[in-house]
Amino acid sequence: MRGLAIFLALGLATPAAAQDTLEALGEALFFDVNLSKNRTQSCATCHDPAYGFVDPRETEVGKAVSLGDDGVSLGDRTAPTAAYAMFAPGFSQVDEKMWVGGMFLDGREADLAGQAGGPPLNPIEMGMPDKASVIARLSENSDYVASFQALFGEGILTDTDAAYAAMTQSIAAFEKTEVFAPFDSKYDRFLKGEVTLSKEEELGRVLFFSEQFTNCNLCHQLRVSPLAQDETFANYEYHNIGVPVNQAVRAANGVTGRDLGLLANPAVTDAAAGGRFKVPTLRNVAVTGPYMHNGVFQDLRTVVLFYNKYNSLAKARQINPETGKPWRMPEIPQNLAVTELTHGPALDDKRVDALVAFMKTLTDRRYEHLLEE
Template identity: 60%
Template sequence: MFSSRIFTVCLSLVVLIGTPLQAQTLSMEALGRILFVDTNLSQNRTQSCASCHSPSTGFADPRDNGVAAMSSMGDDQVSLGDRQAPTASYAMLTPEFHFSEEQGEFVGGQFWDGRAKDLAAQAGGPPLNPIEMGMPSKQAVVDRLQENPFYVEGFKQLFGDSIWQDTDASYRAMTLAIAEYESSNEFAPFDSKYDRYLRGEYEMSFDEELGMALFFSNNNTNCNSCHMLKRPEQKGETFSNYQFHNIGVPANQQLRAVNGLGDNEVDEGLLANPAVTEAIHRGKFKVPTLRNVAVTAPYMHNGVFAELRTVLAFYDQFNNPERKLNPETDQPWRTPEVPETVSHELLKMKILTDRKINALEAFLKTLTDKKFESLVE
C-alpha cells in the first residue's frame, strides 16, 4: 500500500526542490534527499536519517532526548545509545578507513570508530541498528521501500529493472543514493565567516582573529595537531586530520545511568572496529571536523560536555593547575574512561587564560556555515 506519510514527504520535497520529481528524471541525489527524511524506513515509522542529522541544525541532532540531548533516542522513543550522533556536515570529505603507513595511524572512515569505510556503508548501519531505526533485516527495509510506487520506479530508473530481485542490491542502492545526497554541496558549502575571510569577503573581529592565531599557533595551543589537514591559508579545510586519539574524555555517567549500561561499561573506541585488534587503540576516537562545531552540541564522542567553552576548559585543565573544576558541574574533572592510552603529548600546550578561551571560542564560531549562523548565540 502506498504510504500517505511518504507521499507527504515526497510532495514537500517537490516544493522544496522547485521542480516535479518524476521517476524518469530522478537523479541519485534527489532520491537520496527523499530517503534521508523518510521515517517509514524505521520500525515504528518515527525516525529517519534527518532525525539525528537535521538539515536545519548543522546536520546534528537538535532533539531533547531527556539526557540534555547527550545521545540520540531510537525509533522506539526509549532506546539511547552510548555515543552522540556526530554532525554529517563535511562527512563526504572523510577518507575511507585505512591504516596510513606514512602517518603510522589509522585514518578515516565513518562513525566514531571508523567501522564504516565510507558514506554508503555508514548509511546502511542505522536502519538495522536495534537502538536506532530498529528494522529487523535488510528485507524488511526493502519491503518498506517497495510500499512506495515512487521508489519502485525510481530505483528501476537509476539502478536497472532487475534491482528489486536482489535484497542486498536493493539495500545497497538505497545507501548509495543517501551517500550521493550527503556528498552534495548542501553538506559542505564552505561559506562560513572563516571561508569568506579567506576570500577577502569578511573582516574578523579582534577576538576572532586572536582566536585564529592561537588555534594555528604551535607555540600556544596544540589544536592544529589534530584539527588541521591543510595549511591555514588553503581553502577547503575540514579541521580534522581524521586520525584516532584518546584525549582523556571521562565516561558520561549521566547518560550511562539512563541507557542502562552502568558504571562498569567501557567504550572500546577504535578497538571496537572489527578491523582493529591491538589494545593500544582502546579508547581512541576519530578526530571530528570542527565545521559547525558551535551549533552541534553536545561534545565529545559521548556528549559528556554541553558547552563549547567547557571543551576548551577541559583541554586547558591538563596544563593549568588553576582550572580544577568542570564549569558545568562545579565539580573536579573526572578521570579518563580509558587512562592507559591517553595521548598526553597531544594535550600539552601553554596555559589558556579566560581571555584566550574567549578568543578561541569566537574563532570556532566563525566555522559555522552561513545558513546556520542564526543558531550561533
C-alpha cells in the same frame, strides 16, 4: 515531503520533484521515516539539516544521545554531524600506532554508503529487523520502484542485497552534495576578503593555527596552509583525549562496561586503540553541541578548558565549570595522547574566549542564527 519544507525554510534550492538521479533518490530516502520499524524515524531525525545535521531532540539526558524509533532506547554515543562527512578518507592504518578515516566515531564503516546502511538495521536506532524488511518498505512506494528500476535496472528490488546497496549508494550520493558542505561560513568569507574578523576572532584564528601557543591544529587542521578554502578542521586521526564517562547517559540507557572507541572496530585488535575516537570536523561546532563522543560537555568553552587542564597547574583550571567539581577521570586512562594534549602553554581567559570566538566563525551561513539562540 518533510525535506522540502526544511529546504525551503533554510533558503536552499528546492529538491528535484522527480527522483531521476542518485542524489534526488538519496534525498528522498534521507527524509523517509518509513524506513524505520515504527515509521517515526529517518536519517534526518538524528542528522537534521536545520540544526547542522545533528539531533536537536531533547531526551531525558538532554541532547547527549539520540532516542530510537521505539521511543524508549537511548544510544551511548552522540550522533556526529553528517555535514562535511564526505571528506573523511577511507579507514586505514597509517603505521603501527596510528589509524585514520572511516565513518562512525570508530571508523567501522569505510565510506558514506556503509554508514548509511547501519542505522536502519540497528535495534536501538531505526530498528528494522533485516534488509529484506527495508526493501519491502521501499517497494511500497511506486515512485521508489520506478526510480530504483530506472537507475539500477529492472530487477534491482528482487535482489535484497543489491537493492540495499543501491539504497545506501543513493543516500551517500545525496550526502556528497553541496547541501552538506557549502563552505560559506564567516571564516570562508574572510578568506575571500568579503568580511573582516573581529579582534577577538582574529586572535583566536592566530592562536588556533599556531603550533607555539595551542595544540588545536595538531588534530584539527587537514591542509598544509591555514588559508586553504576547503579546510575541514579535522585530520581524521584517532586519539584518546581522556573523556570521562557520561554518567547521566549510562544511568538512563543501562549500558555497562567501557566504550572502547576504535578498539570496538572489528578491523582493529591492537589494545593501543582502546579509548581512541575519530577527530571530528570543527565546521559548525558552535551549534552542534553537546560535545565529545558521549555528549558529556554542554558548552564549547568547557571543551577548550578541558584541553587546557592538561597544560595548567592552576587549581581553577582543574575544575569543570559545568559541575563545579574536579574533572573526572578518563573512561579509559590508557593510551592517552599525551604528546598532543600537553603541547603548548596554559591559556588565560582572554585566549580561551578568543578560541571560542574563532570557532564560532566556522558556522555555515544558514546556521548563524543558531549562534544567538
